[in-house]
Amino acid sequence: MELGFTAEKVYDPARHVKPLLRKSPIYLKLLASDSEDVMYVEINQAGIHQKKFVPDVDVILIGIEEDLMDIFKGEVKLQDGVNHKRVKAEGTIHNLLRLESILWLLKK
Numbered sequence: 001m002e003l004g005f006t007a008e009k010v011y012d013p014a015r016h017v018k019p020l021l022r023k024s025p026i027y028l029k030l031l032a033s034d035s036e037d038v039m040y041v042e043i044n045q046a047g048i049h050q051k052k053f054v055p056d057v058d059v060i061l062i063g064i065e066e067d068l069m070d071i072f073k074g075e076v077k078l079q080d081g082v083n084h085k086r087v088k089a090e091g092t093i094h095n096l097l098r099l100e101s102i103l104w105l106l107k108k
Helices: 007-011 065-072 078-083 093-105
Strands: 026-032 038-044 047-051 059-063 087-091
Touching: 026 065, 026 093, 059 065, 059 093, 065 078, 065 087, 078 087, 078 093, 087 093
Parallel strands: 026 059
Antiparallel strands: 026 038, 038 047, 059 087
16 A cells, blocks of 8 residues: 655645644554555654554554545545445544544645
């Protein structure tokens, strides 16, 4: 899996994303059920970065790779993906809402 955007978009002031990026990062684990690929992602004030491994993740997203990337690129809202059973999301409501807001604001 590859990220659909770069960290430069995090600091686009027109997108109002920076207030959502606290000093403490949010860690994601993306599990592609169709290929069994796993991707770890860190979102913080410095941007969005793929990691090799993160022991304690805040949010886990499970689904086919195409659906995960649609959500991660902001083409589909996280809530819509969950409601339509395209992905399964695990995490606290706070982290899920924060993630959805960041990804939606970063959409192309």
